[in-house]
Amino acid sequence: MRRGIAASALVASFALAATACGGSGSDSSDKASGPVTITWWDTSNATNEAPTYKALIKEFEAANKNVKVKYVNVPFAQAQNKFDTAAGASGAPDILRSEVGWTPAFAKKGYFLPLDGTEALKDQAKFKSNLIEQAKYDGKTYGVPFVTDTLALVYNKALFKKAGIAEAPKTWADLKTAAATIKKKTGVDGYWGSTQAYYAQNFLYGEGTDTVDASAKKITVNSAAAKKAYGTWLGLFDGKGLHKADTTADAYAHIQDAFVNGKVAAIVQGPWEITNFYKGSAFSDKANLGIATVPAGSTGKAGAPTGGHNLSVYAGSDKAHQAASLKFVNFMTSAKSQATIALKNSTLPTRDDAYTDAVKADPGIAGYGTVLAAAQPRPALPEYSSLWGPLDTELPKIAGGKESLDKGLSNVELAIAKLVPDFSK
Numbered sequence: 569m570r571r572g573i574a575a576s577a578l579v580a581s582f583a584l585a586a587t588a589c590g591g592s593g594s595d596s597s598d599k600a601s602g603p604v605t606i607t608w609w610d611t612s613n614a615t616n617e618a619p620t621y622k623a624l625i626k627e628f629e630a631a632n633k634n635v636k637v638k639y640v641n642v643p644f645a646q647a648q649n650k651f652d653t654a655a656g657a658s659g660a661p662d663i664l665r666s667e668v669g670w671t672p673a674f675a676k677k678g679y680f681l682p683l684d685g686t687e688a689l690k691d692q693a694k695f696k697s698n699l700i701e702q703a704k705y706d707g708k709t710y711g712v713p714f715v716t717d718t719l720a721l722v723y724n725k726a727l728f729k730k731a732g733i734a735e736a737p738k739t740w741a742d743l744k745t746a747a748a749t750i751k752k753k754t755g756v757d758g759y760w761g762s763t764q765a766y767y768a769q770n771f772l773y774g775e776g777t778d779t780v781d782a783s784a785k786k787i788t789v790n791s792a793a794a795k796k797a798y799g800t801w802l803g804l805f806d807g808k809g810l811h812k813a814d815t816t817a818d819a820y821a822h823i824q825d826a827f828v829n830g831k832v833a834a835i836v837q838g839p840w841e842i843t844n845f846y847k848g849s850a851f852s853d854k855a856n857l858g859i860a861t862v863p864a865g866s867t868g869k870a871g872a873p874t875g876g877h878n879l880s881v882y883a884g885s886d887k888a889h890q891a892a893s894l895k896f897v898n899f900m901t902s903a904k905s906q907a908t909i910a911l912k913n914s915t916l917p918t919r920d921d922a923y924t925d926a927v928k929a930d931p932g933i934a935g936y937g938t939v940l941a942a943a944q945p946r947p948a949l950p951e952y953s954s955l956w957g958p959l960d961t962e963l964p965k966i967a968g969g970k971e972s973l974d975k976g977l978s979n980v981e982l983a984i985a986k987l988v989p990d991f992s993k
Contacts, residue, residue, distance in 0.1 A: 603634050604636070605637075607638040607661040608661060608663040608896070609642045609647065611643070611667070617840075624900060628899045628900075632899075647667075651679075655677070655882065660884060663879055666877060667876075667877055667953070668703070668876050672704070672705035676706075676950040679884070680880045688895075688897040688901075690898065692709075694903070694921055695901075698945055710878075713878055713901070714878055715915040717838045717875045717936070719770060719875075720836070720859050720862060720872070721836055721860045721862050722836070723833055724834070724858070725858045727833040731833075738863060738864060747809030758810065758833045759804060759809065759811065760827070761813070763968075765956035766875075767836055769873045771801040771865060772793075772797045773871035775794070780991060782949045787984050787992070789981055802966060813968055815965075815968040828844060828851060839915060840915060842915075846914075857935070858935075861938075870942055906918065914930060951987050955987060958987075
């Protein structure tokens with residue numbers, strides 16, 4: 569999952585309606601005897617990841633002369649709403665790089681083509697089974713796992729060593745202690761937390777709870793366990809060596825820049841930023857990057873959300889465009905393509921045979937690979953990702969001191985009740 573990518577995306581998507589014509593099959597450049605042009609909306613980082621995808625597109629087109637791929641990079645934060653609007657108007661792209669939480673939601677609306685038994689999923693058995701499950705809705709598979717990710721505590725080994733700290737903190741309480749020590753010994757803040765809901769999810773898992781209990785159809789974001797979780801989260805913005813909350817629109821970029829330049833010793837972040845870590849002055853030596861499981865809560869549990877993206881095919885495309893799209897999805901998610909993407913972008917493959925010796929030798933991929941075991945899959949609830957919306961509104965207010973924790977979580981509970989009206993409180 570790409571939380572905060574919009575803050576660092578450098579390419580805005582102008583005139584998307586004009587570029588979405590692939591799904592309708594009305595592109596005037598397509599002729600019955602000529603190549604089929606399919607449109608792919610990619611939601612990756614336009615600077616760090618997109619070049620690798622563009623190079624693979626050229627490779628695909630060279631091997632498939634009857635297919636052309638129109639590549640459009642859509643900022644992650646805009647893509648869900650833009651696709652929803654485009655699909656509702658029958659003008660969506662043929663292929664979407666769909667965040668794992670969007671996939672069942674769009675499938676429920678009938679926007680995605682079931683991929684079971686198609687060319688896109690002919691290697692289904694080679695993908696990690698839990699990622700295939702996340703791409704399903706109502707028993708059918710609507711996406712091919714493209715990249716996977718989770719969150720980890722990433723830290724500056726040199727600063728930790730200078731402070732006399734030999735290993736990454738195992739609990740949030742340990743992290744507070746370490747932050748104070750690092751500040752005292754180095755003058756640098758030890759930790760800078762995020763106010764975004766996706767990053768705060770770790771604290772819920774650490775108390776054995778979530779925003780909702782999908783199986784019991786109950787809203788739990790305002791439960792005693794959740795309040796304890798968010799209380800711990802809030803406490804990490806105030807104290808020696810703990811950076812105060814940044815509630816600005818550019819908070820993601822501020823936190824990232826501070827970490828890669830050695831101005832803060834630890835943050836929680838995902839593998840999509842590995843290439844950016846290495847560009848920073850603090851990690852010119854890649855070995856200085858420490859990667860550990862996020863700290864545990866009072867229950868002793870440590871976990872982070874399983875994120876990532878699928879490639880999904882628009883159900884509204886005509887047969888020719890769907891056939892070409894299925895072929896392209898199969899190519900982009902092949903073991904060879906995924907290994908190439910991993911080596912270029914330092915992202916995590918979704919199939920075991922893509923973890924070649926070269927891929928496993930990448931220190932960033934190896935580090936995040938060790939924390940995947942603690943990643944918690946999302947419940948089979950199409951609305952699940954939308955539940956973070958109300959939290960993204962309220963958490964910055966809470967962290968900024970403009971609203972109490974009780975009031976903020978009460979507001980979130982009311983907002984979530986509207987999103988899942990059949991759930992009890």
